[in-house]
Ligand code: PEP
């Protein structure tokens with residue numbers, strides 16, 4: 001049913017990716033499988049077996065239907081998945097076991113199927129053979145489909161098969177799902193939960209589509225087919241916008257079009273302040289095909305290549321060769337501009353279906369990033385070798401995420417040295433002088449920056465995590481978003497401390513978290529002495545615009561004030577004041 005919301009209704013959330021779009025919404029419902037064991041009488045058994053068989057038939061029809069619909073566009077690996085699902089669906093051993101549980105334990109079909117397939121999944125997950133291990137993920141997928149049918153849960157929409165442009169609405173969208181969204185069909189999205197620097201939000205910026213998170217319950221209130229306008233500047237979703245609202249947004253679109261023109265004019269200009277201070281402005285990317293946007297927006301290379309999306313958006317782990325090709329292609333396309341490749345940052349809110357990492361109570365404090373890599377040397381070394389091989393292009397640098405102290409850095413560097421020795425033996429070329437950096441995103445790393453600086457060629461401050469870890473405010477949780485304050489004095493002091501430690505040791509320090517792409521905060525970072533800002537390609541223009549209009553002296557004054565203030569709100573207000581005075585046209589966002 002659609003259209004039950006009468007008249008215009010405004011839902012508010014957190015704006016995480018700028019822009020406005022309008023269109024029909026598609027609501028992604030949460031898959032819920034409440035498996036409860038029901039005791040049945042003996043006469044109910046045949047009926048329950050029939051129900052199970054019927055669900056199998058229904059599932060088979062659905063899979064063949066999807067397979068048929070996408071036959072033209074499917075790659076062979078996707079076709080294989082469907083074939084594997086169909087084969088499992090006919091597995092007599094599994095079917096017999098389910099029927100046995102229904103018969104002997106007098107259990108309901110959903111309980112029986114869930115129990116039997118769970119047993120299978122556990123066995124598959126623990127076998128040595130990698131191929132068989134991968135089948136566990138297939139069986140989990142299939143189990144979910146069969147349970148949907150047994151429990152009459154509405155089919156979860158397959159995002160690869162959207163047929164017309166829409167605004168996606170969901171309780172949440174995982175970064176791996178977001179990474180696979182097709183911009184031609186997804187105009188923007190809004191979710192019930194989420195934070196400003198979650199990886200889902202970051203990916204929306206990368207895709208350059210409007211996004212709003214933390215709207216609390218829209219996924220319950222809206223229906224597929226409702227018409228809405230999504231405002232990624234002000235963080236609102238307006239269902240059934242009136243003509244007056246649409247007119248106001250039409251005016252805003254005109255203002256934005258003229259701003260875009262202005263910004264386009266400076267895309268080939270340098271990022272230099274009015275009084276001659278240059279800052280390096282580079283881009284954050286997640287995929288090879290983001291390179292075009294880097295070039296279009298005139299970024300000076302890549303300051304952060306988040307490589308984990310090579311790992312989570314595919315059916316199997318990328319090999320050294322697969323990775324090498326991507327890294328080399330990115331480096332070759334941007335030569336001679338530098339490309340900083342970050343070693344894989346899995347964990348936290350980014351998981352690979354392939355690695356089957358166990359669920360953790362505190363994933364952001366757990367087995368993430370460099371911790372994971374040091375514990376999985378095979379995965380780490382394949383990536384290091386791929387990056388080193390790509391460094392033969394001459395413009396590649398590399399950095400490690402989540403360094404917490406000197407030990408991790410030393411261990412990681414030792415792996416690099418081993419890989420270099422191997423490549424030398426194998427006579428495979430690489431850049432002997434490839435620069436290596438450490439991300440500073442844990443307070444402990446900032447506080448020992450002096451020691452770390454002696455072991456690396458640069459620092460890149462990951463403010464998204466630095467803020468979350470310093471203020472103990474989960475970056476993906478809208479309930480604590482009021483505590484997630486980039487202008488908190490503790491954050492600014494840590495940034496200043498890191499930058500000073502870098503400079504004292506003759507290396508540079510950049511910032512690659514979301515604050516680097518915020519024109520309100522860019523002058524403050526400049527004033528704190530940051531040498532490089534790296535942001536989503538779509539954010540580069542506005543940052544450059546403000547840098548070119550501000551004086552370094554003003555930025556220094558702002559930083560001095562900020563370092564003495566104890567109030568995040570007061571510091572933020574000062575930043576806003578300077579930004580609005582310097583570049584008012586960047587802030588005309590109200591419809
Ligand atoms: C950061 O933490 O600021 C950062 C750039 O890394 P990520 O957002 O991928 O965690």
Ligand code: MG
Pocket residue numbers: 401441462464465
């Ligand atoms: Mg980080």
